[in-house]
Amino acid sequence: MAIWAYTAGMSERRIELVRGDITRLAVDAIVNAANTSLLGGGGVDGAIHRAAGPELVAECRMLHGCPTGQAKMTRGYRLPARHVIHTVGPVWNGGHRGEEALLASCYRNSLELARAHGLRTIAFPAISCGIYGYPIEAACAVAVRTISAFLAEDAAIERVVLVCFDEAVHDAYAAILADPGTSASVDAHARMLGCLLGAVVGDALGVPVEFRSREQLSADPVTGVRGHGTYNQPPGTWSDDSSLLLATADSLINHGYDPPDMMGRFLAWLKGQAYTPHGEVFDVGIATRSAIARYANGAPPEAWGPQRARQRQRLADADRPAGAVHPRADAGGDRPLQHGGQRADARAPALAAVLRVLLAAAGAGGAGLVTAKGDGAGVAAPGAVRARRGARRVERILDGSIVEAPASAIRGSGYVVHCLEASLWCAANHRSYEEAVLAAINLGEDTDTTASVTGALAGAMHGLAAIPEAWLRALASREYVETICARLVERIEAGRS
Secondary structure, three states: OEEEEEEEOOEEEEEEEEEOOHHHOOOOEEEEEEOOOOOOOOHHHHHHHHHHOHHHHHHHHOOOOOOOOOEEEEEOOOOOOOEEEEEEOOOOOOOOOOHHHHHHHHHHHHHHHHHHOOOOEEEEOOOOOOOOOOOHHHHHHHHHHHHHHHHHHOOOOOEEEEEEOOHHHHHHHHHHHHOOOHHHHHHHHHHHHHHHHHHHHHHHHHHHHOOOOHHHHHHOOOOOOOOEHHHOEOOOOOOHHHHHHHHHHHHHHHHOOOHHHHHHHHHHHHOOOOOOOOOOOOOOOHHHHHHHHHHHOOOOHHHOOOHHHHHHHHHHHHHOOOOOOOHHHHHOOOOOOOOOOHHHHHHHHHHHHHHHHHHHOOOOOOOHHHHHHHHHHHHHOOHHHHHOHHHHHOHHHHOOHHHHOOHHHOOOOOOHHHHHHHHHHHHHOOOOHHHHHHHHHOOOOOHHHHHHHHHHHHHHHHOHHHOOHHHHHHOOOHHHHHHHHHHHHHHHHHHHO
């Protein structure tokens, strides 16, 4: 038996790799790689049903099936395990239909179900690696990433056993768990997905109460997923913030950094042709609409941003020596596509730098937001940019003092400096993704944008497993969103290798 120890902070979590028969393990729960009917099948599913006896299928009939990626629990009956957690893995279709996100959901939902019922030991087969055709190495990597991220955030599960019936699966797991860099790569992957999905989930939670005041939300605070409200949209609906994020991600996946391609995708979104939760655009900022219109009317790239931004850009070009890199390039390009101005120019690289440090941090909790802010300051505001009035306005962001400000000094308005201040403050002063995002929303005003930026920061800090499953489950077009996010992370990781 090979054992790999995953260390998170000061406490040790244990993942065990065993070669054998999952039906013989005396753990609190074994996981069944079931089909959607839950009534038995071949492989592991059939073996578990045969070992448990006819009582298992009788109870399963009362569950009325299970969707792919979800999990349901029954008693273990004649098995040594007290319970069986049934989860339905995805059928492999080439990897571009959300298979990775669905497979991760199988592991995450099974662990959450075990935790909710006070179970402490759980054994998994290699889900989807049989007749469902998921490539073994890729499936094992998803399993390790998801389980490790969950254990890093939660102390309830004491022991996870990865059970391998055949040699190929055992060897794939052994290679992953024996790699000294596994914990860092697992953490980075979970943080990147947490950052991207965290932004969209935060946005969706903030949409129904956008423009409400802090006083109104104090009387009726947001505590979870809501619907309708400001725009009369169904629960889980995300706004233009996420649409533009997804369009940008899709462009980066397919073309790298290509501003004309990005603007073409923004135009497709504005027409309701792509990157929307329900096929329509219900909210768009004035500056964004104007920039896209200039692109659509044939304006050159340097004219897409607002006039004030173009004037500032010409001054910046004149100031810097030949070949120098403008600070904005670190946040996604040398010229503004939609917004501009000194304050936005200082904020964009500051946020990019903070996220970069958080995503690179190793171990549970990583470097933490205070360290990330300190590192971000040096990247975000070098030399002449720091001296400008716009950069001076973000000084308490750059020097880290914003996280120590009282709540009364934090605004949730749409002003770019207020947004970054509020997002950093919420992420730094709350213990979890959930608490940080709810705090951002309940500041009032531009609730969707503040919650989206906060969600990106908190997702990068705590990882994908920290996002409540109920919030992900409610997300409009979840599979579509998860697929784009997963493909961008895959592109980033491929570029690093």
